[in-house]
Amino acid sequence: xxxxKGRVALVTGASVGIGAAVARALVQQGMRVxxxxxxxDKIEKLAAECxxxxxxxTLIPYKCDLSNEEEILSMFSAIxxxxxxxxxxxxxxxxxxxxxxxxxxxxGWRNMIDVNVLALSICTREAYKSMKERNVDDGHIININSxxxxxxxxxxNTHFYSATKYAVTALTEGIRQELREANTxxxxxxxxxxVVETEFAFRLHDSDPEKAAAVYESIKCLKAExxxxxxTYVLSAPPHVEIGDVQMRPVEQxx
Numbered sequence: 413x414x415x416x417k418g419r420v421a422l423v424t425g426a427s428v429g430i431g432a433a434v435a436r437a438l439v440q441q442g443m444r445v446x447x448x449x450x451x452x453d454k455i456e457k458l459a460a461e462c463x464x465x466x467x468x469x470t471l472i473p474y475k476c477d478l479s480n481e482e483e484i485l486s487m488f489s490a491i492x493x494x495x496x497x498x499x500x501x502x503x504x505x506x507x508x509x510x511x512x513x514x515x516x517x518x519x520g521w522r523n524m525i526d527v528n529v530l531a532l533s534i535c536t537r538e539a540y541k542s543m544k545e546r547n548v549d550d551g552h553i554i555n556i557n558s559x560x561x562x563x564x565x566x567x568x569n570t571h572f573y574s575a576t577k578y579a580v581t582a583l584t585e586g587i588r589q590e591l592r593e594a595n596t597x598x599x600x601x602x603x604x605x606x607v608v609e610t611e612f613a614f615r616l617h618d619s620d621p622e623k624a625a626a627v628y629e630s631i632k633c634l635k636a637e638x639x640x641x642x643x644t645y646v647l648s649a650p651p652h653v654e655i656g657d658v659q660m661r662p663v664e665q666x667x
Contacts, residue, residue, distance in 0.1 A: 413648045415550075417442035417468070422491065422498045424478060424535060425505030427454040429610030430556060433636035434502055434643050436462060439469035441644060443500070446491055448476040478505050478531035479523065488538040497546050501539035502643065503532040504556040506577075508616045512568035521572050528576035529583070536587060540598065549597045550651055554643060555584050557604040559659060565667055569616070581657070588656065599654045601646050606661030609633040631664035 421438050425431040426447030432454070435447040439462045447455045455473035462471050472495075476487045491498055506528045509520035536553050543551040560570060561577030584602040591598050613624040638660070646655050 413441040419499040420444045420495045421500035422446045423502045430636045430639045431504040433640040437640040439471045440467045442468040446472045448474040450477050479526040484534050497542035498539045500552045502554045508573035510569040513571050524576050529579045551598040554601045557602045559606045602657040604659045606665045607633045
């Protein structure tokens, strides 16, 4: 990770869960991390914790609604002005709604597409543009995907969500191919975790907290820090090594 010290990483959805753990890990490694979310209070608290811990990097909170393209473009413009640009883009933000294919609300579907697919694509495009403008040839785009991007569970509530994550699998490979066509050494990676103990289930089952809690009580789940350690592993691979997709589950997870 030595070569990443002082470089700029953007982490979307950095206020809680995997995003917060990734932001902390990269700050610990000496990176300048722009952490964005709709609510930055928790990112500001995390930034203070990183500073108190004496980490060599810095965490810069940025308020951004990823379902709004204008806000994303404004964020990249601010990063360019204040920090020159993005060297590592970690598309972590994602969400799920209980909206089955045969009875779900269009609004819920649209929100999942806006955040899980379009925001990821916009951030990737703008990050690449930032790298190209500065002749950065060793950048990295990391998409936090899901095992739901590789198999469909027999659970109607997650079918549309799974479709958006299958899109992330396809997008990551498409990005890799386009980066090769552009003759760059910028890398693209997908990280696909199974059940991770975060706020995800509680947001998915917001009307049934007991059901959400049961998801995490049934097995020994992955922790957000487990995914953060994979992010640092992927970034620290030698420049000629591109790790395409890391699929990871709790040992006790069946599907």
